[in-house]
Amino acid sequence: MSDSISQPDPGLAGKNAIVTGGSRGIGRAIVERLAASGMDVTFTYVSNEAAAKGVVDENPDLAITPMRVDVRDSAAARACVEAMVERVGSIDVLVNNAGVIRDNLLPMLEDDDLTTVFETNIEGVFNFCRAAVPYMMSKRSGRIINISSVSGEKGGRGQTNYAASKGAVNAFTKSLAVEVGRRKILVNAVAPGVIETEMSEQVRDLAGDEITSNIVLKRYGLPSEIANAVWFLSSDLASYITGQVLSVDGGFKF
């Protein structure tokens, strides 16, 4: 491969992506960004039918297909990836974005606050990777981008369950990158800071000034700013990057 000084081609047009949790927030921005680059994008959601329909209806010129799939269900994840490959022929990019938060102080955490967070945030990543990697291995190419969090590396009060799940995503990302690198599958994570979505609404309402005072850029991030990082890691421009956790957090200070 030779370096070129001409405008680089991201190489995404005509390729196929799947984005988990694409009906709202960061996932929706990723779906729209990849589809606007000429990709055929399948996205999953778990319950919000109206939001999922909105993504399709508001982007009539883009190739976007919703599927109702709970990422916690490994058989459903496998069936989803199989159906997508059957329909479009390949899976080139997998974005594991679906995630939930159940913040509370440790003594107050219920069993369900642990199982829901771990099953969604880390088992869901396992489920979709186990379904997609065999297709990528046989094609000897692929990109996997896992949406982690600033909480995976830095402590946060009331976030032991969420932080542990995102720390697991980071560790998973680094190990899978080593495991599948020989098959030319690149695996990275994007770790957002506080982004303006429904998920962060409560914490922004409760502790807004305290949070922004700890961000170098003194503002929250936008879903589109995470989507730009995912777009880059999906593209040919990121052909020599694997096993990394890319923080997109406006310079979060702890």
Ligand code: NDP
């Ligand atoms: P939102 O709550 O706005 O959206 C969550 C999305 O995930 C929805 O599409 C939802 O579907 C889907 N989802 C939730 N549970 C499941 C499930 N079991 N199976 C399938 N889909 C599911 O979240 P954000 O956009 O804010 O967050 C996206 C990712 O970014 C998450 O992994 C989150 O942890 C991470 N993140 C977010 C930050 C923030 O400040 N917002 C900061 C750091 C990381 P439905 O619409 O059907 O409910």
